[in-house]
Amino acid sequence: MEDIIAVDNLVKRYGDMVALDHFSLHIAPGEVFGLLGPNGSGKTTAINCMLQLLTYDKGAIRLFGEDMKPSRYDLKRRIGVVPQNVAVFEELTVRGNIDYFCALYVDDRRRRQELVEEAIAFVGLEDYTKFRPRKLSGGLLRRLNIACGIAHKPELIFFDEPTVAVDPQSRNSILEGILRLNAQGSTIVYTSHYMEEVEDICTRIMIMDAGRALATGTNDELKAMIGTGERIRVEVDACDDEALAALRALPCVLGASFDGTMLEADCGNGAHNVADVLGVLAARGVATGRIYAEPPTLNDVFLEITGKALRD
Structure with missing residues (x-):
């Protein structure tokens, strides 16, 4: 099936700064695609180029299998945008706002009225249709x-x-709504800094930085790209330096630490990591309490790929 979004070798410069550096992105119909990156990584620039809100220096953008140009209003009518900053009119009611934006795409008044009512019901605003946004x-x-x-x-x-x-209740409602839209046939491009949301709803994910795509895949595929397998945490009363050294000597252990009550061991991918760690502790006479084995999270992958340095 032809990609619904096909971006190839996109370059966008602001003077000497390269905002997009031969950026490419391909999304198939029906996906919920997560686009992740630190602040300033180029996510918003890439989206604005796709929507033809920004010009670009080089590259090709095809949407729905056709070249996307500023004058392609036929393609733009098939696209919806929910911006980060709430963009509504304070002078209009809830119903008036939805009708105004729907009218940008749908001329027929009767059809538009049906769509507005459906949208109100979809997001659960039936009791607020006459409210102004400030309320x-x-x-x-x-x-x-x-x-x-x-x-x-x-x-x-x-x-x-x-x-x-x-x-949390509103967040859950929004995420459920996005999945319903996808189930009804919409392809979704989703950006967020909440990694657990992306893990929950996205079928594929791209991590980008400095205007480039660094890694793309499913949640499991991205986790397999980094060296960390699982983090093992064990409650212990005491753990001496010799026991820590023995743990660090295990081939599966990438690092180990003890804070006085909890022993942590970061392990590579392996089938017997917990057994190996507990075996060393038992051999050293370390009494253990509760044991936790946590797989890597998308947040771990994100930090591994983009680094831990603070961004503006």
Whole structure:
């Protein structure tokens, strides 16, 4: 099946700064694709180039199998955008805002009325249709933002950090809504700094930095790219330097530490890591309590690939 998004060797410069450095991205129809990167990595620039909101210096962008150009309004009508910053009109009610944005894509008033009602029900704003945005909580504002972006039933939807600063209930509602949109046939491009969200909903993930794609794959494929297999944590009363040295000498152990109550061992990929660690502790007479074995998280992968240095 032809890619719904095909970006090849995209270059975008701002003077001497290269924002996108031969960036390529391919997304198949029906995916929930996570686009991750530190602040300033080029995510928003890449999306704005795809939407033809920015010009670029080099490369090719095809959406729905066709060349994307600023004048391709036929393609733009098939796209929805939910920006990070809530973009609604304070002068309009909830219903008025959704109707306004839907009207940008749908001329027929009767059809638009049906779509607005469906969008209101989809995000659960039936009790707030006459409210102005200033009267809504942060979670309700986010849901209104989503309704404005998806009312015209787009085939491709870009979500840019849609759960920033919302409570857990609102976050859960938003994520469930995104999965429902995907189940109804929409392809999703999702950016977020909440790694657990990306792990939960995305079928494939790209990690980018400095305008380049560094790694792409499923959640499991990305975790297999780094050396860390699992982190083993063991409650112990005491652990001397000899026991720590014996642990660090194990081929599977990448590093070990003890904070006075908890022993931690970072291990590489292996089938018997826990047994090997416990065997060393038993041989050294270390009494053990509760044992935790945690697989690597997407956050571990992200930091391994992009580094741990602070970003602006």
